[in-house]
Amino acid sequence: MPSPFTHEQSRTAEQVHAALEPGGPAVPSTDMDTLFRRFAAAVVNRVLTDADSAFRCCEEMLGPVLPPPVLLTGYAGAPAESDAAAAVHFAAEWVAASGSGAPGPQRAEAAAWLRTRARVLPAVALLAARAGWDRQCWQLAARCYEPLLAEGALAESVAVCAAGLAAAQRCRDPHAVALMHLACGSAATMTGWLDEALAHYDQALPTFQQMGDERGQARTTLGAGAVHQARRELYAARLCQLAVLETTSIPALTALATGNLGRIALDSGELDEAVRCSTAALRIIDGAGIPALCQVMEVSHDLAEAHLALGDLPAARRHVATALSAANAAADQDMTFTSVHVAVHLTAGRLALVEGQPEDAMREFTRALEMRSNADAHLADLLEGIGQALEVQGQRTAAQAVLHAALSQRRIDGIAYHTASTMAHLAAAYQDQNDTLATELRAEAIAQLRCLADAPSVMLRERLATAA
Numbered sequence: 001m002p003s004p005f006t007h008e009q010s011r012t013a014e015q016v017h018a019a020l021e022p023g024g025p026a027v028p029s030t031d032m033d034t035l036f037r038r039f040a041a042a043v044v045n046r047v048l049t050d051a052d053s054a055f056r057c058c059e060e061m062l063g064p065v066l067p068p069p070v071l072l073t074g075y076a077g078a079p080a081e082s083d084a085a086a087a088v089h090f091a092a093e094w095v096a097a098s099g100s101g102a103p104g105p106q107r108a109e110a111a112a113w114l115r116t117r118a119r120v121l122p123a124v125a126l127l128a129a130r131a132g133w134d135r136q137c138w139q140l141a142a143r144c145y146e147p148l149l150a151e152g153a154l155a156e157s158v159a160v161c162a163a164g165l166a167a168a169q170r171c172r173d174p175h176a177v178a179l180m181h182l183a184c185g186s187a188a189t190m191t192g193w194l195d196e197a198l199a200h201y202d203q204a205l206p207t208f209q210q211m212g213d214e215r216g217q218a219r220t221t222l223g224a225g226a227v228h229q230a231r232r233e234l235y236a237a238r239l240c241q242l243a244v245l246e247t248t249s250i251p252a253l254t255a256l257a258t259g260n261l262g263r264i265a266l267d268s269g270e271l272d273e274a275v276r277c278s279t280a281a282l283r284i285i286d287g288a289g290i291p292a293l294c295q296v297m298e299v300s301h302d303l304a305e306a307h308l309a310l311g312d313l314p315a316a317r318r319h320v321a322t323a324l325s326a327a328n329a330a331a332d333q334d335m336t337f338t339s340v341h342v343a344v345h346l347t348a349g350r351l352a353l354v355e356g357q358p359e360d361a362m363r364e365f366t367r368a369l370e371m372r373s374n375a376d377a378h379l380a381d382l383l384e385g386i387g388q389a390l391e392v393q394g395q396r397t398a399a400q401a402v403l404h405a406a407l408s409q410r411r412i413d414g415i416a417y418h419t420a421s422t423m424a425h426l427a428a429a430y431q432d433q434n435d436t437l438a439t440e441l442r443a444e445a446i447a448q449l450r451c452l453a454d455a456p457s458v459m460l461r462e463r464l465a466t467a468a
Helices: 007-019 034-058 081-097 107-116 121-130 134-151 154-171 174-190 194-211 214-230 234-247 251-268 271-288 293-310 313-332 338-354 358-371 379-392 396-413 416-430 435-449 455-467
Strands: none
Touching: 007 034, 007 081, 007 121, 034 081, 034 107, 034 121, 034 134, 107 134, 121 134, 121 154, 134 154, 134 174, 154 174, 174 194, 174 214, 194 214, 214 234, 214 251, 234 251, 251 271, 251 293, 251 455, 271 293, 293 313, 293 338, 313 338, 338 358, 338 379, 358 379, 379 396, 379 416, 396 416, 416 435, 416 455, 435 455
16 A cells, blocks of 8 residues: 555545544535545445444344445546555545544444544545435445434434435435434434424335335334323323334334333333333343343333332342343443433432432432433433432432422423422422422422323322322
């Protein structure tokens, strides 16, 4: 490989490097001469190849099966041996400098490769799009968005998905467009853009149905169910999970749908049903030998929440331990599932509060805060937990301040039950200190719950009315 580059090759390398700098100036397609395109294509090929390797190591066996990556060949005119060698050399050097490690055959190596390149992957996708390499652009996006979401790189995942969807549409490939609508819906759900997420899922589902893509249908329906769960539209969320069970027999997907039914039952106050569904989900995972650490964490977390609500603290403690063990196993493999890790530490903190260990609760809440990404998911839950821990420790003024912050986030989230629950906690924190404010908070909480008929809402409304 040529070293050093010729003057022209060096100038081209600098141009391509500038185009790959996140937030750097875009290179107009008219300025992409033959040598620039060759260098750029070498980068896209190298990154797409490595991303495909990393994706296959990291995936939790849930996504639609992607076609093999299509690499660029015969690009930018007649080949020139020295320029081609220089382009390959530049691509290898740039990929090495843009992060640490190589994908490798292990999940830890693959996860590290994706995580350390989170900032530059959108730039590579955009460079491919600007050069007209649309198939490579959407294929790169399809392989990168989910690991980026898992790592909490939400802004980067959103950018990659947007570029990939536009590229798939230019390809006029219906399946690719459906895959990228599914990707955009997942990213929108994680960032809290729930209306946008449903719009993407509505676009994806008919294509998956027409093409007989079982995994695609199931994933899209699961995505829609997640939106309904986030909105606490529990009946619609349950219908989505049942539809998945009717659509597919793939263990990883049936386990996910069964676990989601457990979570919905928990939110509905049907605690015995929550335990039954979550236990069934774990059996599916164990029976199929699925390497699904994320699912084990999530279902064990739900089981802990259900037993905590039932007052069975030893069982709750066992399931929290299982969830934390799965979290540690994920850490050993250098894998992160940000939102699930946060939920597990949040539940561990709640359990510690019930057991009268506020210092342990604060430690778990702090760990959860440290792991939070730039999403608002679980933020109000964490603030509320910290407020309760402070109150148990006798720091009443600080507890009130934190609970006010939690309430502000609840109002932004717009889920009536959770907003009312936080108002109830804040009212209790002001009891005997500011009875007027406590009464106002309880009245507003009752108004929030007026149109809700699920068991937890009814119980909370009755409790608030009694306290008033």
